[in-house]
Amino acid sequence: MMAMCRSNDCSVIAYHEVSIERLFQLEKRRFAHVLEHAGPALPGEIANLGATMTTILSVGHQGIDGLMRNRALLHAGFGVVRKHLIVLSLDDDLCLNHGGDRNCHGGASMSFAKAVDLLRLAMMATSRQGVCLSDVEAEFGGVRRTAQRMIAALEEAFPATEHYVGDDGRHYWRLPSRAVAPLLTPSAEELVSLKSAISELERVDMNGEAIQLRSLERKVRALIPSDRTLRLATDEEALLEAMGFAARPGPRPSMNEAVDLAISEAIKGPFELKIHYQGRGDAKPTWRTIEPLGLLLGSRRYLVGIDTAKRDGRYRHYRVEDIMEAQVQAKIFAYPDDFDLREYATRAFGSYHHEAEYGEVVWRFSPEAADRAARFQFHPRQEIEHLDDGAMLVRFKASGHLEMSWHLYAWGDSVEVISPSGLAAMVHPYRRSDFAALP
Template structure:
């Protein structure tokens, strides 16, 4: 128990040094999942151990506490699993074609390893290799779309500057490249990778998805746009089961008792409602678009799932299940 308390205090001290604005009592409660009295005791312990802790009064009228930079630098070290988590993140980002983020994380990893004590680094290295081998991410094969690094780089720059862009966008059907004036808002990554942007066009003027592999080139314009404060990338994404956007509809799936325990471990959609039925089966309900992507996912569950709603998805999945039964 004493070691756990010491570990908590050290984590809190590191957080207080890392935070520019410092931490309030509310921040401590949230980060360590404790009540207000415990948060106060933790804060008091930090102030006793580190008397140089600054007490700040911010614009929100809340008191915050911060440990000056450099105070804890000599006692900071990194464990093998922490470095392995960073490398795992790098491999996942590589699979998603997020090359700029890959370069950034690899730079952070190199900096961390450079400031590590050489003796600690030698001790950690064998554990790090074992953990990375266990993850197996680097060796997992699978298709991924080809995305131009320069395109993503230009788009990220435009997003940060709120700059209007001209996309040279290839039509998937006829191969013709058209120019599209767009206010870029962000990216959605999944089975396919998309730019979310406001398409400025007399017949459009709406938020749409642009497939990143289909963007041949990006020209950043001299004009700037004002972001719509009501637009939420998260809310936009949650309209769909995957990334493809269509009008949301009521969805209801029934997983049989044989697979219900496994299905209950999944979050299929942030808005889902799950109900365990008397026969052991599981009903999952939510509202979203993306019928085709739902069908792709449901194929993974084979004949253990029945689509109750909507009718179109029910027919799509049911027909495929019948063809499987015929083969078996």
């Protein structure tokens, strides 16, 4: 462990396979090797660093306690390193590289990646259960010995780390959240991503989820130290300005916030939901009670559910914008064991399901459009075939010919429907050759 100490604290800047005791047991001749390799690049600075490090090493020989009493000295030494973008690499041979020079023993210079990994490990350890060695191996891709060294570094950097044996017989290490909270100020990029996610949820009318995420955003911002708020706000504003898509214009179905919140609450229950709904064939809206199973998102939003008055084994779709009012009921229902919303969604091209249309779909994109079409995922289970003439075939199974037609119109005469014939009849008469660009 190598430490960079300030006047009032000591924070880890890099972790490697040597302990702090070993670091300060290094002989002066080994540091002379450092000066020899880096001296030509920064002669004046290395001379100053050499004098400082000589004193530091002599203090280190007196023991760690002696070193900790000279934090200002240690900080001064590593301050020179940071100022000139020099990175100390600790291995069996101590080596100092400048500007990414990899010629010294062929070893890459040590960056702050180890410190980042240690901070990631600390965040993992703040979970309720903490982390075990298997968790560390899975997260960082190392072997058991590497995981043990990282745990040792965690305990040394964060003395508040707790060790216990779980019910499964494994050893766990847990860290109180307060121990790492001061190190976890969100970045401007993270705040912008959070704001963008809220905007995207609102764009697709998932207002219940957007409200919850906005509440989370307020809590995160409340925890940011006041001295960092202004700088983050400035960076965030610049990033948002560059990411104009955060408020994309375009057509969208009407929204009813009260209905969205009721649907969200009912799905999470799961509770029965009473809706005032007017279907396509209904002369006027009627009240009906359903068991909501999930939402399908597309050009329109559909609530998938079971009509409690029609227990016929069918899953019905209710267009969310056609729900005038929604009331969450106190009755809890049993979610069907054989229903998987993700699997169910793959049976349609968009959000509209039509069981009579379900079957194989094959499209052929012209050689001119093949490269562009290859960048699209038309269906989660599509199969792609590149033909000798440069064209491309796309195959998948789904229903929803109307939504397919809406999409294929944008491709003009660059696409041909091979099957089914019903979809071909809907698309081919309206293909155009005068579109200035492809999707």
